[in-house]
Every structure is written in structure tokens, then in C-alpha cells.
Amino acid sequence: MQFLVDECTGSKVAKWLQGQGYEVFSIYDQARGISDDAVLQKAFSENWILLMIKTLARRVIGISDRIEA
Template identity: 55%
Template sequence: MDENTGVFVSRWLRSLGHEVFSVYEEARGIDDDKIIKKAFDENWILITSDKDFGEKVYRERYPHRGIIFLRLENERSANKVAVLQRFLENYSDRASDNFVVVTERQVRFAKMLL
């Protein structure tokens, strides 16, 4: 869980039984290169609102185990939880190894360039 996603979302995911590494709680301030590398090395799906991770994946070709990019109009924690809950209910089986753009209205699985 990237730093910008927040503690509320981390705690909510843990309450559902998910194992969560929260940059905000455990490694505040580390740079994006270290975050994406840690997520890959430790087999985590990264949840973020940071557009820079699209750059890391598509331009810089960083490997990943899955990235859920929350592109939300409403950045409040309760909205993040509601959006993620809908995503998990409908698409959790497709999160691994995909770059997924999630908004309040849609879910888009971005194509990987070769």
C-alpha cells in the first residue's frame, strides 16, 4: 500500500484478513523505485494513487506483481474503501500481474507494451 493511500484503507484491508505492508505506517518517505522493487521482490500487489507508477511500469519497464492505480475524483478514505470493495468483489482474481486503473465508475486493465 503506497503512502498516499492512507492508514484507513490499510486497516480496512487487514480487517478483511489481507496481509498489508503500508508505506505510510512502516516506511514513510521511501522513494517510488524502492516501493515498486519491494512490492515485486516480496510478491505484493501495489495499491496507489500516484501516477508515477504508470511511468515506472510503461516507460522504465519495472517488473511488478500487480498495480491497482486509484484514479479517484473523491480522495476521501471512505470512498477509497468503497471503490476497492467493489473492485475486490468483482475483479480480485485479475489483480495479479496486471496494471489496473480503477475509478468510481470503471475498471480498466491496461495493456502491457512489449
């Protein structure tokens, strides 16, 4: 499994998942400051399991129609 950990979720979650042997892309550590749209696009286009906080999750409904599969 591969997890994309949103910036606000933080690097501790990402590091824990890495310690469990999972492939992890941490927005906080590897792409800090990218837009929510870019995070969602990366997750969908590269088949990452997206871990995020409520704020971004609430926006998914409003921007999911802009994601190109």
C-alpha cells in the same frame, strides 16, 4: 493475499484491508518517505499486490526497466 499500500493511498485503505484479514504492508505507516523505486522494488521482489494512486502508476512505465527481478 498480501497488499503493499502506497504512501499516498493512505493508512485507511491499509487498515480496512487488515480488517478484512489480508496481510498488509503500509508504506504510510511502516516506511514513510521511501522512494517510488524502492516501493516498486519491494512489491516485485516480495510478490506484494501493489495499491497505488495515479501519479506513481504513471511513473511505473518510465522506471520499470530499472527494477531488478
